[in-house]
Amino acid sequence: MAENKALTTRAADFSAWYNEVIARAELADYSPVRGCMVIRPNGYAIWEQMQRALDQMFKDTGHQNAYFPIFIPQSFLSREAEHVEGFAPEVAVVTHGGGKELDEPLIIRPTSETIIYAMYAKWIQSYRDLPILINQWANVVRWEMRTRLFLRTTEFLWQEGHTAHATEAEAEEETIRMLGVYRTFMEQWMAMPVITGRKTDSERFAGALRTYSCEALMQDNKALQASTSHNLGQNFARAFEVTFQTANGDLDHVWSTSWGASTRMVGALIMTHSDDLGLVCPPRLAQYQVVIVPIYKTAEERTAVMEASDRVRKELAAAGMRVHLDARDDMKPGAKYYEWEGRGVPLRLELGPRDVSSGSVVLARRTGGKKETILMEGVASAITVAMNKLQADLFQAALARREAATLRGATKEQFIAKMENEGGLVYGGFCGSAACEAEIKEQTKATIRVLPDEEFRSSVAPTKCMWCGRPSVAEAVWAKAY
């Protein structure tokens, strides 16, 4: 009985814990199709909050949404050499339709660059048509060998931005801008600290000039790439003949970018904040930010308590909060507490006869801090304060955890020991050699997550490669990754 109720702890088995948190919170379930998941209402609600925030940020930076087909002619994929090499192995192919074999097989998009550039070629003639700033919310399919709920599923949901510009500088500026948008979202909404920077060539997106990413460290000290932003240069423009006439009459290929973030972020959210009681969701992304649990025995008490609860609910809703009054009559308050904790609700208000008579209500935080009694008068502003504090505390806790798991200026021996034992992030010099990078991966399973942007770099720049001792060309951040 007890063993059914407690989750496997993070310390005992992180993977099992992760799966159990998802089951407990009813975020997702395995589907009849191997590798595919069903995103349940509680999980989809978090995704919707993510979408809402990101979508607004995309629009605020001048982008529009559009939609392109899920099917792409197979031949499109092979037009960009690196792209086909990168994606061909994991593409699902449709060979039949309407009861007949198709003349040309269609692939189910693993990403939409190819079909989008085929359209951009039609839409762009002049520099006056640029920039084109389009985003799409879509599902994509990548036939992965091994899947995990949210982190890697055969089909997943994401957004992919695709922009075309007249100059290289503009494209680079866009690439960096969107990386910044992701960073802001992850820090301010997800309460998840990230390191931004550039990917090495071996980790670069297939077909891109440069790939940038936001990297986060999970509670098991493994890194997770949480979003990417690519400067595609003119590679796809050349492959799809996306040309435009410049102001002085020349013909040029457009400079393009793409950037994406997926339902993987839900997995990142879980592994960043949740604890052995279940999901912990930061207030800004929570389906319900506040749940009110009424407490009563008699019918008279019930009437009074429900009346007061509903008044509080209305007041919080009027203040713009996502609030839920748990009016279920067949469940005791304690059972409700456990249920909402498992689902990650940030704040809970307990309201019983004692509170009705004293004009107060008991506030419980999902993490950090004991229960406290607050006045019903001005409850909305007190809750706002508590919510903002919880949001900030979650970020600080995650940041502190990451810093504690970070080692700068490590020697090769320290690096090897850290990767073998506790894991985490290691900053060190990198010689720039792909062979050296491959050898490190081979021997330690660690990869360069990112060549960090300036603000993340160590105060003293490394002079030698952490691994081979040759001169360092850039500081790198290594970790074992998802």
Place this chain on the structure above:
RNA sequence: CGGGGCGUAGCGCAGCCCGGUUAGCGCGCCUGCUUCGGGAGCAGGAGGUCCCCGGUUCAAAUCCGGGCGCCCCGACCA
């Protein structure tokens, strides 16, 4: 694709080694009463192609052969 584990009620499992009445247990579910400030109690009840196919046997959840599926670890990857 390599290694490991598992398929028995909605979920989690026992039973299998050593074949033998109506296949059990916990949780959940339904009904009723009592409960209700941290996972309620009692009583009654519903719910099963024992993953599939074949074989052995008087008799198979159990033994044998084949297949399928899922989870975990690795290689691949957002």
